[in-house]
Amino acid sequence: MTSSVISVARLVQVVQDLVEDNFTRVLVRGEISNVSRPASGHHYFSLKDDRAQLRCVQFRSAARLLRFDLEDGLEVICQGTLSVYGQRGDLQLIVERIDPVGQGSLQLAFQQLRARLEAEGLFASERKRSLPLFPATVGVVTSATGAAVQDILNVLRRRSCGLQVLLRPVAVQGNEAPQQIVDAIADLNREGSCDVLIVGRGGGSAEDLSAFNDERVARAIVASQRPVVSAVGHEVDVTIADLVADLRAPTPSAAAELVVRNRQDVAQHLDHLAARLDQVMLSIVDRLRMMLDQLERRLRSPRELLTRRMEVLSGTAVRLERAIHMQMERRNSRFGVLTARLEALSPLKVLARGYAVVHRRDDGRLLTDASQVVSGDRLDIDLARGTVSACVVDNDGSQPS
Amino acid sequence: MAGKKSYETTLKRLEKAVETLENGDLDLEKALKIYKGAVADVDSCRKALETAELEIRRLEKTDSGDFVKEAIDD
Numbered sequence: 436m437t438s439s440v441i442s443v444a445r446l447v448q449v450v451q452d453l454v455e456d457n458f459t460r461v462l463v464r465g466e467i468s469n470v471s472r473p474a475s476g477h478h479y480f481s482l483k484d485d486r487a488q489l490r491c492v493q494f495r496s497a498a499r500l501l502r503f504d505l506e507d508g509l510e511v512i513c514q515g516t517l518s519v520y521g522q523r524g525d526l527q528l529i530v531e532r533i534d535p536v537g538q539g540s541l542q543l544a545f546q547q548l549r550a551r552l553e554a555e556g557l558f559a560s561e562r563k564r565s566l567p568l569f570p571a572t573v574g575v576v577t578s579a580t581g582a583a584v585q586d587i588l589n590v591l592r593r594r595s596c597g598l599q600v601l602l603r604p605v606a607v608q609g610n611e612a613p614q615q616i617v618d619a620i621a622d623l624n625r626e627g628s629c630d631v632l633i634v635g636r637g638g639g640s641a642e643d644l645s646a647f648n649d650e651r652v653a654r655a656i657v658a659s660q661r662p663v664v665s666a667v668g669h670e671v672d673v674t675i676a677d678l679v680a681d682l683r684a685p686t687p688s689a690a691a692e693l694v695v696r697n698r699q700d701v702a703q704h705l706d707h708l709a710a711r712l713d714q715v716m717l718s719i720v721d722r723l724r725m726m727l728d729q730l731e732r733r734l735r736s737p738r739e740l741l742t743r744r745m746e747v748l749s750g751t752a753v754r755l756e757r758a759i760h761m762q763m764e765r766r767n768s769r770f771g772v773l774t775a776r777l778e779a780l781s782p783l784k785v786l787a788r789g790y791a792v793v794h795r796r797d798d799g800r801l802l803t804d805a806s807q808v809v810s811g812d813r814l815d816i817d818l819a820r821g822t823v824s825a826c827v828v829d830n831d832g833s834q835p836s
Numbered sequence: 837m838a839g840k841k842s843y844e845t846t847l848k849r850l851e852k853a854v855e856t857l858e859n860g861d862l863d864l865e866k867a868l869k870i871y872k873g874a875v876a877d878v879d880s881c882r883k884a885l886e887t888a889e890l891e892i893r894r895l896e897k898t899d900s901g902d903f904v905k906e907a908i909d910d
Contacts, residue, residue, distance in 0.1 A: 569843050569884070574895075592890045600892045601905065626895060626903045701847070702885050708854050709878045715857040716871045723864050 444521070451519035454526065458517035463489065463528065464536065467509045472498075478505055482513060482528065491515070493530040501533060503544035510536040541641055545648050548675055552650075557657050563681045564662040567630045568697050572599040574629035574661070576619040579604030583637040583666065583687035590691035598695070601629055607636035612646035617655040624660045632659060633690045634676060635666030647674035656680055666690035786819035793817075796824070805830060843884045850877040 465482035472478055476495035481488045491513060493501070515530040535543045552558065573591070577583045584602065591598055603623055605615040616634065623629050634656065636647070646652060647667045653675045656663045665680030666687040677683040684690030778784060786792070793802045796813035808814065812827045853874035857867060893905040 567844075568847070579894075588890070588892065597886075598890055600890065601895050602892060602908070603895045622895060622897060622903070626905075698885065701881075705847070705850075705878060705881050705885070708850055711854050712850075712857070712871065712874050712878065715854065716867065719857065719862070719864070719867045 443524075447519060447521050447524050451521060454517050454519050460514070461517055461528070462512055462514050464510070464512045465489070467505055467511055468507050470505045470507055472505070478530075480505055482511075490520075490525055490527040491530050492527055493533070497531050502540045503535065504547050505533070506547070509543075512536060539641075541645060541648070545675065548648065548650055548653070549678065552653060552675065552679065557653070558678045562657075566662050566664070566682060566694060566697055568701050570598065570630035570694055570697070572601055572628045572630055573694055574601045574603065574623040574632040576603050576605055576616060576623065576632060576634040577636050577666075577687070578607045581607065581637050583607075583635055586637070586686070586688040587633060587666075587691040590688050591695065594691075594695045594698070599628075601626070608639065608643045608646055613649035613651050616646060616649075616652050620652075620655040620659050620663070629661050631694055632661050632663045633666055633684075633687070633694065634663055634680070635684070635687050635690060636668065637687060638668040638672070644668050644672055644674055647676040650675070652676055653679045664690045664693055783819065786817065789819075791816050791818050843881060846877050846881055850874055850881065853877070 463482060465484050465488075468481045468483055468488070470478070470480040476498055478491075478493040478498045478501075480491050480493075482491050483489070493515075512534045513528060513530045514532040514534075515528045518527055518529050519525065520527050534540060556562065575584065575587055577587070579602070584604075588600065591600060601623065603619040605619045606612045607616070620632065620634065623632055634652075636644070644667055647665070656665070656676055656679045662681040664682045664684050665674070665677045666684040666689065667674045667676055668686075670685035673683075682693060684693050782792070794800060794815045794817070795802060795808060796815055799815075800807065802808060802814070808827045808830055810827050810830050814825045814827060816823045816825055853870050856862075857870055857874075860867075862870070891907075893907050896904045896906055898904055
């Protein structure tokens with residue numbers, strides 16, 4: 436082999452041509468390390484295994500399409516072309532596409548975003564606001580043509596509870612979807628009449644739902660002044676939007692039910708309050724009535740007093756009458772005794788016992804002394820019954836009058 | 837909306853009235869006054885719950901950035 440001296444540039448150029456002609460499309464598996472993401476938008480990293488490593492670059496145009504974040508330690512398969520970076524003589528892989536090993540990139544992106552937002556505390560239950568008791572206006576962010584909006588409106592209509600719905604139609608899939616959803620949430624907040632927002636779409640593939648796993652959408656939901664109910668896909672689909680929303684509804688219909696459920700709860704609560712109100716008022720009135728009854732029983736009415744006085748009075752009158760009667764009786768019996776005694780003293784009674792009253796006939800003078808008469812005087816002797824005439828026959832002790 | 841705000845205020849007041857009546861040892865006049873107010877609150881809350889039909893509008897933004905709420909049938 437003839438050895439001719441060539442320049443570094445020439446040698447590197449030869450190697451570069453050799454490499455770039457023969458390794459136009461390689462698939463290489465390894466672990467990512469030394470990730471660098473400068474402002475230029477390009478990604479720089481190394482791909483390594485136990486024994487070797489390879490410098491890699493992913494230019495901005497390709498980097499933009501990457502769904503997940505490049506992280507050290509991530510096991511990936513890179514697709515690209517091998518190249519030699521002439522100024523440094525470095526071998527490098529110009530990466531077109533990166534796929535995580537063992538899972539899809541969407542799934543990985545989901546996990547990464549989920550971990551990051553969780554670390555920020557955006558899923559914390561303390562952050563979640565409760566839905567308004569009595570929403571008057573509900574903002575709905577979804578596709579105008581999808582099944583979701585019809586499901587939501589059907590539920591709200593069936594409940595017929597006088598709600599206003601402010602619909603903000605958006606694309607729910609495709610590249611435009613995340614930004615439209617973000618703008619819709621912001622606009623509904625700025626417009627200000629909504630009490631609660633429903634953000635969501637009907638079911639679809641993981642790719643279809645990916646707008647709801649977009650970080651911008653997640654942050655718009657977090658930033659919303661009004662509580663947000665997420666309603667994405669079917670029950671099994673859990674998106675980042677679901678995790679940051681104030682309330683996650685398994686489906687759009689369920690979201691509508693949740694929003695009006697409070698109204699129904701309020702109606703029930705109101706019935707309950709009304710019943711309690713009547714009951715408590717009745718018991719208050721009962722208690723007061725009982726107190727009143729007790730007081731009334733203790734209260735002596737003037738009439739009762741009067742009755743009692745009259746009873747006392749009539750009792751007294753009876754006693755008085757009885758007393759007078761007794762007095763009369765007593766007097767009467769004493770009168771009888773006195774009468775009897777008086778009677779006993781009557782001259783007639785004396786006569787009846789055999790005494791007599793003697794008068795001188797001439798002058799009718801009552802005789803009490805023998806000297807009042809002389810022999811020959813005529814006398815009248817009154818007896819108890821009848822009068823006898825007599826004549827004085829002898830008068831020993833007489834004195835002339 | 838003013839209606840909603842006043843509704844929630846009314847509901848709060850109603851709850852408080854029921855509790856006051858349940859807990860308090862009130863004289864009849866005071867109790868009746870509270871009761872009367874509470875019954876009126878129940879009525880106004882019921883009325884608020886029984887209002888009109890669903891109304892659907894679409895939020896549009898004009899070029900100048902103002903919001904327009906356009907009524908739609910569905």
